[in-house]
Amino acid sequence: MIKEYKTLSDVAGPIIIVDGLDGCSYGELVEIFLPDGSVRHGEVLKAEEHKALVQMFEGTENLNIHSTRIRFSGKPSEIKLSPDIIGRVFSGLGKPIDDGEEIIAQEIRTTMGDPINPYARDYPSEFIQTGISGIDGLNTLVRGQKLPIFSGAGLPHNELALQIARQAKVLKKSDQFAVVFGAMGVTFDESNEFVSSLRESGAIERSVLFINLANDPVIERLAVPKYALTTAEYLAFDLGYHVLVILTDMTNYCEALREVSAARKEIPGRRGYPGYMYTDLATIYERCGRIKNKSGSITMMPILSMPDDDKTHPIPDLTGYITEGQIFVSRSLYAKGYYPAIDVLPSLSRLKDKGIGKDKTREDHPNLMNQLFSAYAHGREVQELAVILGESALSDIDQLYIRFADEFEQRYVKQNRREDRTITETLDLGWELLQILPETEMTRVRDEFIERYYRKGGR
């Protein structure tokens, strides 16, 4: 039911109001024809009998009340899908921007996505080896998990995400693997870094990219995750791929959300972000996971740069409440030159417990992990104390803890950008480092593992 109107009545920010309608539906897609012949897109935010509030995706610049035509499509936003999308690059609204041909659709889906029935979910428990000790050993990633990278301006989060995309594998399996990459408001350089790195490693052949650059319309950013995830769902649950979705930068997405909310004159929640931001983010993040009796999976790594490295800022805060853990990139570790600079203490993988241990990684993994955490946490505490009191005022055992913390950062956390450590290497390295501490300090380890691993020094 396509209908066209010339009855635009108000324009404010990215919002327009169309009057004198013959009815429209909530969430339907709208095309706006400008006098100069260009076409823009929008979505109905509020549907009344003879009036519609429309959010414009490409902004309202040059819009004119009298000579703009508005066409109501009668349908919500959709994406054309087929196996040919793999290896292609699209705009934030799903238009090819790689000089390739239009996609001939085998399947057309709305991008909203229905919630997965919790009863239909399968619990993620397959260990993914990323080759990065700070993740594999202590904050283990599993298939179907959503694990964001919390970072800040000037930190190596993109390199880390790319290294994970290159190296991620499931032990003893050779499955179809795909990367869906959604860029929101990133600079050309950043986007280029991703594209060229994916191209270099050949990964582009199994990637789908949705790119909205910093100078592209702000509102288009809101569409990127929906298109990316609808694609991911198609690849994972229809075609059986194991999909890794990387979304960067969620901070830009949330700012776009705030911009639209302000234009709609909604009551703001914390720091001007809309009250429904939690729900909105949840509808993105919760689309990943595993489904019973389906071979594919969606694993998600959103990247977000924390404004002023503040993790209590609403964006990282709400994200942390939805995602299954987080990887913190630390400015102080990076300043020391310790790439990938993962701050393991505040980092967390909530699903690790089901993905590690006997038959998954190795029997000693859970105990070792707890021991490393508690030893490093104590080491860091003592380090702070040493700053005030001087190292000589510390007890002998505490001095050992300082040495442990230092070596842990230098050898365990720090690794090469191309270094792909196996899980056995990571675990053995952990035991090797624990040798610095006496056996009496191994309070988180069961006797049998002390016998089998600690006393052998990780060899």
Place this chain on the structure above:
Amino acid sequence: MSNEKQQGRIVSISGPLIVAEDLPQAHMMEVVRIGNEKLFGEIIELHKNLVYIQCYEETTGLRPGETVTSSGVPLSVTLGPGIIGAIYDGVQRPLDTIYKSHGDYIARGIDVDPLDYSKKWDFHPLVKDGDIVKEGEKIGWVEETPTIKHYIMMPPGRSGTIESIQEGSFTVKEPVATVTEKGISQPVTMLQIWPVRTKRPFAKRIVPTQPLITGQRVIDMFFPVAEGGTACVPGPFGSGKTVIQHQLAKWASADMIVYVGCGERGNEMTDVLMEFPHLKDPKTGRSLMERTILIANTSNMPVAAREASVYSGITIAEYFRDMGYNVAIMADSTSRWAEAMREISGRLEEMPGEEGYPAYLSSRVAGFYERSGKVQTLGGSEGSLSVIGAVSPPGGDLSEPVVQATLRVVKVFWSLEASLAYARHFPAINWLNSYSLYSNLTDAYFKDTIDTLWPTYRIQAMSLLQKENELNEIVRLVGTDALSESEKLVMEISKSIREDFLHQNAFDDIDTFTSGRKQFYMIQNILSLYTESLLRIRAHKTLKVSDIMDLPVRASIARVKYQPEENIEKCNLTTHIKEALDKLTSTLEESND
């Protein structure tokens, strides 16, 4: 309320808020079906000819002009045999049935029965023909699971003389009895329908006396919650709220558990669904799923249904309380519920209170927690309903409105701290700012059932931890060398209380649950090491705390947590401790000689 069904039409749609007109008989809180897809909604405001509706489903595609059909009844839950072990969404639609009929995703406009209306249950009467029964009285039971007898009660508001009642096999909709009241005889079925926003009636409230045993050491020993009590668990993300809620759902000594996943992660609900059937109830040895009901309204499911989910949960819990059971409800997380209220309030363009939350936030929160309590039921038995709510304050800031509104009504506060979580000290309950107003009440119980020393040990251990906190200040300024040997002992013993007693690994087969008796032995070991060492340090000037801490018995104390409950007697190390210390002091004396 009229049961007449009416039809109106949609005027406008904005997200989950729909305005309709031409429904003159509409009542507040009445359930309606919206549009061609028959989406589920509830009336939340009336303005002359206009009706404001919150829709429990995604509204994309709805058009003004489509019809709205009223149902004549408020949002209700359906109660009866078949409810245990179920998994529902926020408005009691069974997710397992939806999965079978509609596939992996939750489509819109699904209308499925909350209970299986075709299943036959073996009904056993408890009363006979001619008996006079009052409202809420048990008239019979069915064995719903081997753990739980599902009692069939007279519905609230109905009483009279039993005209006929028969044993046999019935569906929930078939009458099992006929009851005459004032000359009118009416059938009684096993089904009750109750509006979720109205509390179920009871005879009177009683003061709680029994603790809810959780098997979690920091809770049972230091911050216990009573059967019929209220507790809240606020904490920043990653501090382990959900793990605590899961642990309570697994091990708490309640007869029935209602677990409400309100606006949280889908995988967490899957975790419960996959794990609980394989876990054993420590009391009965049966599968935990046989005493559990799940309400799962995950964060990506419609926000209005999230708002309703905690009410659906607590109404189901009250129903089992009315049968005389001890019921516990876990709501994870009440912040998501509050945010759902805020979102709907914002769409209604109500005047916002603090941080955009509606001004009625605190009265709603208080109203919810007040539905807890130990009661004498209408039928004359005693039942209790404990409420444990998780709160997810933004940035872990406890001064925000939801935490503050909650703290005003709950009696137990388990304060979760990020710094403890970072050090992987779980449960990350801060022992210095948490509190429980039930300790005195429950001390009496533990004195009777475990040991008269229970309260003494609790106070002693807590004062050691307080002392440690003070000493830490000194250490931070001048270092450990400034401490005397007895102060060093306090530091070491407190460390032992923290690491060997308070720290508890939820993912370890043995450590996940600790009985009251074992908890007692564990704290007794640590405290007797303290008392005995202190005596000897005072007597022998040359005795060093570090020598005591190097004793192998110290490591044994730490490992007691991994001692299975079957070997409970091996957990008592007091004689070992004395022997080890005696040996140490005698070698000291020899070397002095």
